[in-house]
Amino acid sequence: MxxxxxxxxxxxxxxxxxxxxxxxxxxxxxxxxxxxxxxxxxxSGKDEILATLFDEAMDELIGATEPVHDDADLDLQRMIRHHALFAARHRHLVNVSQREDRSLVDPWRKAINRRRKQYVQSWEAAVARSIPAASPAEVSVATQSCLGMIFSIAYWPAKVTRTAGLADHMVRMASEGLDAFRE
CATH class of the missing domain: 1.10.10.60 (Homeodomain-like)
Known part of the structure; x- marks a missing residue:
């Protein structure tokens, strides 16, 4: 290493x-x-280290929001699965990013905030493709619900994050929750 x-x-x-x-x-x-x-x-110091950690995480997470399927539902399921596995595999980093983002200083804070905005917009685009009848407000609620559920993994007991089929369970729960916007 x-x-x-x-x-x-x-x-x-x-x-x-x-x-x-x-x-x-x-x-x-x-x-x-x-x-x-x-x-x-x-x-250059702890500030750059923290920013680098956040930047690396954003690289992977944003990259995973790029559509790869023609089927919007399959794409959203792929995103949920990837993000659930990321949150389980990097639970310490996800936890730190949620607790310590206030510790970022400029110029890193501005750059990370721009990337986070891009990330949420990519998720909203995927949710909107999957639920075309949803209003913009419903798309935002659905997106934040998915992300909140996924990234809550960072606070679960470690043994639970190693549950067989964790990503599949997350996909199922998110999909069933998103069905509320399809009715």
Whole structure:
């Protein structure tokens, strides 16, 4: 594993355990197998590390919102499945992104907020394709309901996130919930 990856993975764990402000650069370095000052050879500081973690997550999540099927329902199910697996696999990072986004400083805050807006718009487009009769307000509610359910995984007990068929259960629950907008 390269040093940057080790620093980022360690930071995600520490930010989850102690919070962004509760984690020192020295502690981060020590846990990553470096001295605290050695972190600065890889990143300008904790702010850049936090922004990089969020940016990497957004890369994967936004990439997974691109349509790949002609069938809108299949595409939405694929998105839900991917995001549920992402949330289970990266539950510490998802938790940190929900708790620590207020810790982002500019210029990273503005860039991440733009990407989050793009992300939600991509989800809304997928939901609108799947439920064409839904009003814009209903599309927003349906989108936020899906995302809230999926990303709540970050707060579940770890053993539950390893449940066989977790993604399939999430797809089924979301699909059944979205059916309320089809009636």
């Amino acid at each position: 390269d040093r940057n990856r080790k620093i980022l993975d360690t930071a995600a764990e520490l930010f989850y355990e102690k919070g962004f402000h509760g984690t020192s650069v020295d502690e981060l370095g020590s846990r990553a197998g470096l001295s605290g000052p050695a972190i600065y050879r890889h990143f």
